[in-house]
Amino acid sequence: MSSIAVIAQVPAENLGWLSSKLLGVTLTSAEWVLWILVVLSVLSIAIMLERAVYFSRNRLPDSETLAVRLARGELEAVRVAIQGRRGMEAAIIREGLASAAQGADSVEQVIASTMARERPQYERFLSFLGTLGNNAPFIGLFGTVLGIIKAFHDLGSAGVKGAAIQQTVMGGISEALVATAVGLAVAIPAVVAFNIFNRQLKTLTSRANALGHALVGSLRAEVR
Numbered sequence: 001m002s003s004i005a006v007i008a009q010v011p012a013e014n015l016g017w018l019s020s021k022l023l024g025v026t027l028t029s030a031e032w033v034l035w036i037l038v039v040l041s042v043l044s045i046a047i048m049l050e051r052a053v054y055f056s057r058n059r060l061p062d063s064e065t066l067a068v069r070l071a072r073g074e075l076e077a078v079r080v081a082i083q084g085r086r087g088m089e090a091a092i093i094r095e096g097l098a099s100a101a102q103g104a105d106s107v108e109q110v111i112a113s114t115m116a117r118e119r120p121q122y123e124r125f126l127s128f129l130g131t132l133g134n135n136a137p138f139i140g141l142f143g144t145v146l147g148i149i150k151a152f153h154d155l156g157s158a159g160v161k162g163a164a165i166q167q168t169v170m171g172g173i174s175e176a177l178v179a180t181a182v183g184l185a186v187a188i189p190a191v192v193a194f195n196i197f198n199r200q201l202k203t204l205t206s207r208a209n210a211l212g213h214a215l216v217g218s219l220r221a222e223v224r
Contacts, residue, residue: 030150033143033179037136041186044132047125048193055122055200058087063207066093070214073222075100088118089208096215104219111212115205122201126194133191140183147176 060066060082069078070093079097082090095114096107151173 030143030146030176030179033139033146034182037139037143037179037182037186040132040136040139044129044186044190044193047128048189051125051193051197054124055197055204058122059204060085060087060089060207063089063211067207067210067214070211070218073218075215075218088115088122088204089211091118092208092212093215096212100215100219104216107219108212108216111216115208115212118208119201119205122197122204126197126201129190129194129197133187133194136187136190137180137183140180140186143179143183144176147179148173151176 062081066078066081066089069081075097078093082093092111092114095110099107099110
């Protein structure tokens with residue numbers, strides 16, 4: 001740390017042109033980094049709420065029961081049960097039943113196509129949460145580095161001695177570390193939400209596959 005303090009006391013005229021320009025940029029307040037993190041945090045919370053509502057509204061709570069009924073050949077009863085329902089599971093059943101007259105092989109293709117069409121609707125905005133969770137700590141660390149650079153530069157410019165050195169440096173560093181703490185506070189909820197939604201999507205996909213297999217199996221059993 002003493003070596004950094006020595007560097008901070010080097011006059012600007014002894015630095016190269018690029019170094020002096022970059023030093024001038026980094027000596028600005030790191031508060032703008034905190035504002036970026038606050039904006040990202042608000043966006044992530046909004047996405048979490050929107051995704052939570054979307055996942056809750058676009059699922060079949062009784063998909064296991066419907067899969068059993070499809071396997072038994074109760075196609076018309078299932079068709080009535082999913083009326084007005086939304087989501088991947090309901091769409092697969094609806095599209096599969098609509099193409100049932102074309103045979104089991106055609107239904108398999110329709111189910112695969114429907115799943116490929118519906119899945120991106122659930123994955124929407126999840127990449128933002130994943131990216132934010134991975135990079136928010138680095139944004140906070142960047143703000144901390146800027147704060148530390150400013151603290152040592154202020155130390156070199158003030159020419160203080162003794163206990164005043166500790167007060168100047170430690171005060172600046174403690175303020176700088178706030179950016180790292182905020183970055184972690186933004187990243188942790190984003191990572192947790194990203195993992196939860198991914199797990200829910202895997203569960204929905206598994207249930208949709210089970211419904212599709214039950215429908216195809218029932219159609220093939222009828223042919224036999």
